[in-house]
Amino acid sequence: MKSGKKHYLRIGLTIFVSLAAVVAFYFMVLRYQGLKFYLDIISLALQPVMVGIVIAYVLCPVAKFMERQFRRVKGLSRAARPLSVLFTLIFAMGVLGLFCALILPQVADSIRSLVIDLPGMLEVQLTRLESYLEADSEAAATVMQMIASVETFLMTWIKENMFAAVSNVAVSVLSIGSAIVNFVVSIVVTVYLLLDRERYLAQCKKLFYAVSRNKRFNRVVMEVVHQADQIFSGFISGKLLDSLIVGIICFVCLTVLKMPYALLVSVIVGVTNIIPMFGPFIGAIPSAFLILLVSPSKCIVFLIFIIILQQVDGNIIGPRILGNSTGLSALYVTVAMLLFGKLMGFVGMIVGVPLFATLYYIVKRLAEYSLKQQGMPMGTAEYTGAGDKKPEEKQTCDKLDRTQK
Numbered sequence: 001m002k003s004g005k006k007h008y009l010r011i012g013l014t015i016f017v018s019l020a021a022v023v024a025f026y027f028m029v030l031r032y033q034g035l036k037f038y039l040d041i042i043s044l045a046l047q048p049v050m051v052g053i054v055i056a057y058v059l060c061p062v063a064k065f066m067e068r069q070f071r072r073v074k075g076l077s078r079a080a081r082p083l084s085v086l087f088t089l090i091f092a093m094g095v096l097g098l099f100c101a102l103i104l105p106q107v108a109d110s111i112r113s114l115v116i117d118l119p120g121m122l123e124v125q126l127t128r129l130e131s132y133l134e135a136d137s138e139a140a141a142t143v144m145q146m147i148a149s150v151e152t153f154l155m156t157w158i159k160e161n162m163f164a165a166v167s168n169v170a171v172s173v174l175s176i177g178s179a180i181v182n183f184v185v186s187i188v189v190t191v192y193l194l195l196d197r198e199r200y201l202a203q204c205k206k207l208f209y210a211v212s213r214n215k216r217f218n219r220v221v222m223e224v225v226h227q228a229d230q231i232f233s234g235f236i237s238g239k240l241l242d243s244l245i246v247g248i249i250c251f252v253c254l255t256v257l258k259m260p261y262a263l264l265v266s267v268i269v270g271v272t273n274i275i276p277m278f279g280p281f282i283g284a285i286p287s288a289f290l291i292l293l294v295s296p297s298k299c300i301v302f303l304i305f306i307i308i309l310q311q312v313d314g315n316i317i318g319p320r321i322l323g324n325s326t327g328l329s330a331l332y333v334t335v336a337m338l339l340f341g342k343l344m345g346f347v348g349m350i351v352g353v354p355l356f357a358t359l360y361y362i363v364k365r366l367a368e369y370s371l372k373q374q375g376m377p378m379g380t381a382e383y384t385g386a387g388d389k390k391p392e393e394k395q396t397c398d399k400l401d402r403t404q405k
Contacts, residue, residue, distance in 0.1 A: 048182040052189025055092075056197070058236060063088040063194050085194045089187070220365070228358040235354045238321045243273040245321075246280070246313050253309075259302060260294045261287075269306070273313070275349050276333050280310040328357050 043050075067084035070076045076083065193200060205222075212218055247270020254262035265287040272283030284306040292299040328336070333353055340352025368378045377383075 048185035049189050051182070052186040053193065055186060056190045056193035057232075059088050059092055059190065059194065060197065061233065061237065062091060066091075081195060085191060088194065089191070224358070224362055224365075227361050228354075231357050231361070232351075232354045235357075239274055239276075242313065242318055242321045243270050243279075245317055246270055246273045246309065249312075250309060253305060254302075257298075257301060257305070259291060259298055261290055265290065265302075269309075276337065276353050277314070278337070280306055280313065328353065328360060332356060332360065 063084050066087050067080050070080035070083050208221070209218060212221075247266050250269045251262055251266035254265060259265065268287050269280055269283040273279040275282060284303065288299050288303055288306075291302050333356075336352040336356030337349050340348035340355060342348070344352070371378050
């Protein structure tokens with residue numbers, strides 16, 4: 001009798017939970033805007049924490065290396081962890097300060113000279129355009145009509161958006177203080193995570209094991225997390241080093257070629273090179289425009305140089321540094337950039353490749369497990385052409401071939 005009551009109780013609980021899930025899903029769809037509003041508030045409030053987590057993840061290998069070095073020194077084993085965190089932060093601040101001290105002044109000088117020389121360069125290009133249009137009256141009429149349309153559009157935009165632009169500048173000035181506070185909070189979060197990283201990871205693992213009681217599932221999830229950590233750490237550290245090398249090569253070559261704004265262009269190319277595959281070309285567009293204003297012939301040389309640099313980076317530098325950290329083909333890299341770039345913007349174009357590589361790894365493991373259960377081969381080469389037959393079918397075909405021979 002009691003077992004029957006338990007059976008009906010389970011059925012009732014199952015129906016109740018199912019109905020509650022349906023109602024919750026309907027509420028989320030119906031109230032999506034309101035829910036999104038609160039989610040945006042939560043994400044904005046936790047943004048310094050998320051930034052701190054990212055910084056801690058990037059600096060963790062440096063902190064581990066320094067901690068190992070301090071533990072080798074007698075008398076510093078107990079203080080190895082705080083000393084490693086302190087020197088890691090000093091190292092990171094030193095690198096950032098060195099970059100600002102060496103690069104930013106020259107970049108600022110390049111921008112200042114660009115602003116000063118821009119009217120003269122535009123006047124030279126307009127003079128060339130006028131001399132060309134004088135020889136072709138039809139082209140002149142078309143170009144003058146286009147210029148008039150652009151001028152009308154700009155005047156209308158300035159009248160309609162001037163007040164909004166001034167307001168945005170005021171808001172940007174006021175938000176500087178908030179950005180400084182968020183940065184300080186992020187650094188504090190980074191210090192906490194680096195000092196006690198094992199305990200926080202253990203708490204996450206403990207909570208996961210408390211929720212999930214399937215040991216096999218837990219083992220698979222831990223394996224996926226470990227693989228994702230390897231993919232992300234290898235990709236981030238390798239891509240930063242690769243971008244630094246590309247930026248240095250670009251600066252040296254542009255200086256030898258006597259290109260204008262060599263340092264500014266090299267910084268743009270190096271930063272955008274963090275984006276896989278298309279990074280150098282994305283950075284080449286504004287850089288080519290700057291060089292075009294000075295010399296069209298040098299602009300052509302620069303574009304040829306960028307193509308060569310991209311090929312060298314994609315086929316020599318990148319593979320040697322990154323190795324096979326993601327395991328994705330060029331097609332999957334393109335899909336990852338398009339998908340996550342649309343979902344997450346510029347950040348998605350950077351982290352989309354390791355995210356997609358992690359998803360690819362999960363799908364691959366699930367597919368291999370399913371094929372193993374069916375007794376089918378797991379290698380991709382087995383499914384090309386006639387290799388997509390089951391093993392027993394393949395053996396039968398081989399027997400028939402031998403008989404015919």
